[in-house]
Amino acid sequence: MERRNIIIIAAAVVLGLLAVYLTNAYFSGVEAQQERVAEEQQLVRVAVAAQDLEFGSPLTSDTVRLVNWPSQSVPSGAITDMAKFAGTDVAIRPIAQGEPILQSRISNRAVLSENIPDNMRAVTIPVNEVAGVAGFVTPGDVVDVLMTRTIPGGDDEKVTSVVLENAQVIAIDRRASENSTEPQELKMATLLTDQYNAQKLALAAESGRLTLALRNVENQIVGGTQVVTTRDLPGGRLRYSSRSGGGVAPAPSGSAVPYRPSGTAPAGAVSPTYKGPTMTIYRGTEGARQEVNRGTN
Known part of the structure; x- marks a missing residue:
């Protein structure tokens, strides 16, 4: 009985070894065949x-x-x-x-530092999560950085300027994946730039509100940007007067505009045309048109 069990166990071991050998031979043959096809x-x-x-x-x-x-x-x-x-x-x-x-x-x-080339820096800035291109800025995109701030002593007038152009985004918040297409709340962005522009971004983050403007990755043109103020917006050149009498006056543009209370016309202005009822009075052969004022008895 013991001899029979030994024979069965030995046969199982032999069959197992044979199966392993045949499996290795098969996969080795497939690999060798693929290599031969590749060479041919x-x-x-x-x-x-x-x-x-x-x-x-x-x-x-x-x-x-x-x-x-x-x-x-x-x-x-x-x-x-x-x-x-x-x-x-x-x-x-x-x-x-x-x-x-x-x-x-x-x-x-x-680690992120593996992606930073020599003489470049990775700087993280807070950005406007609402205006950040609806949350579709992802790592690998190229953006411009806009700063909006209030001019001190300028009647709280706001200006927007371009702080940095053509900057590559290497991370958004804690995400470093380029494959995400779902909009996400954008609060922090890590940009790749040189040391000087990294200093500019750090200062801009303390001076105003930053917004990312998404641009075409193939567009390498920089420069030619302008500072935009509220005067450049539709109706932005009008201001409400805070003096008595109210009214709307043009905003100053290089020279002061004197205040004029509402209801008074400036010098040299043409009087408005009367559109009420009139009558013609003849004295001899000459007629004169007179305005008729409506009144109460």
């Missing part, structure tokens, strides 16, 4: 994302796979060796499923 068709093995990868996603054999890729169209920086993905690297930019994994999109540290 001038293809190379390129690492691509096996699934959609977000910022900080680990790169392992479960999330990365090798596929045949035409050798003449291999992207610069593409990875061809799976040994690169030992679980220590992460994605520092979103990578879509089937997209080649490039050296510039991975790092062994999932």
Whole structure:
């Protein structure tokens, strides 16, 4: 009985080893066949994302796979060796499923500083969450930074100026993903800029309210901006007088405009045409038209 059990166990072990051998041989044969096909068709093995990868996603054999890729169209920086993905690297930019994994999109540290080029700075500023392009500003977008403030001693007149142009957004609040298309409340934005403009942004954040203006990423034209005041708005050149009598007077534009109470006409003004009833009185052959004033008896 014991001998029979030993024989059964030995047979099971042999069959298990045989199954493992055949499985390895099969997959090795498939891999070798794919490599032969790649050589015949001038293809190379390129690492691509096996699934959609977000910022900080680990790169392992479960999330990365090798596929045949035409050798003449291999992207610069593409990875061809799976040994690169030992679980220590992460994605520092979103990578879509089937997209080649490039050296510039991975790092062994999932930190923001890995994305900052030399001589550049990442500065975080508070922005107007309502006017921030309805919440559709996402990492990777390019924006202009506008500042709205009140001029001291200028009758509380507001002005809006461009503080920074063509700045890349590298994070919104705590999000660093470019794939999000859902609008979200925008309170903080991290922009990539040089040190001088980082100082300007820090000062602007303390001086007024900041708003992001989304622009085309291919539009590299900067300059030619102007300061906009309330006078540039429709009806912005009119101001309500605070003196007795009320009335509306034009806002000053370089020279003072004297105050004129309502109901009085300026010198040289043409009197309005009388539109009431009239009568013609003839004295001899000459007639004269007179206005008829309505009164009570």
